[in-house]
Amino acid sequence: QVQLVESGGRLVQAGGSLRLSCAASGRTFSGYQLAWFRQTPGKEREFVASIIWSGGSTYSADSVKGRFTISRDNAANTVYLQMNSLKPEDTAVYYCAAAFGGRYYYTVQSQYTYWGQGTQVTVSS
Numbered sequence: 001q002v003q004l005v006e007s008g009g010r011l012v013q014a015g016g017s018l019r020l021s022c023a024a025s026g027r028t029f030s031g032y033q034l035a036w037f038r039q040t041p042g043k044e045r046e047f048v049a050s051i052i053w054s055g056g057s058t059y060s061a062d063s064v065k066g067r068f069t070i071s072r073d074n075a076a077n078t079v080y081l082q083m084n085s086l087k088p089e090d091t092a093v094y095y096c097a098a099a100f101g102g103r104y105y106y107t108v109q110s111q112y113t114y115w116g117q118g119t120q121v122t123v124s125s
Contacts, residue, residue, distance in 0.1 A: 002024070002027055003024070003025045003026050003114075004034075004097070004116035005022065005025075005117070006022050006095065006116045006118060007023070008021050008119060009093075009120045009122075010121070012123055012124070014087055014125050016086050017083060017084045018083045018121060019080055019082050020036070020081040020094055021080055022036075022079040022116060024078065024096075029053040029077070030054050031101070032053045032102065033050050033052045033099055034050065034053060035048070035049065035050035035070075035096070035097045035098075035106065035107075036050075036081045036096060036097075037095045037097055037109060038093065038095070038121075039093050039095065040092045040093075046061070047061050047107040047109075048061055048064055048068065049061065049081065050106060050107070051070045051072055053072060053102070055102070058071075059107075064090075067083065068084070069081070069084075079096060086121075087123060088123045088124070088125045089123075091121060091122050093119065093120050093121075094119050094120075094121055095115055095117075096115070096116040097109075097112035097116070098112060098114040099111055099112040099113050100113070
């Protein structure tokens, strides 16, 4: 059974930085891609960034390019989201997700099979 557990969310001031972690367990993730999504009340879950586990290549949404970086630690089976230059509009619950497949990047919620419980990030102005 795949489990994804996010951590690291908290209140931070605009312009600050934060690193989220997603501890993945339950299987080996070769052939998978893992991603971060975010969601605010009343809105659909929004793609943030994804990483192909085997090769480590990444893809990010335009809204976070240059500010957020996704990475992974194979030995620790953990995916990270480094968030810099945070803005109030980055406030959301951030979710980690996993899907089998690495030929192209998945950016839609329905393409992902496994989800974590989410971690709240609040950016104050």
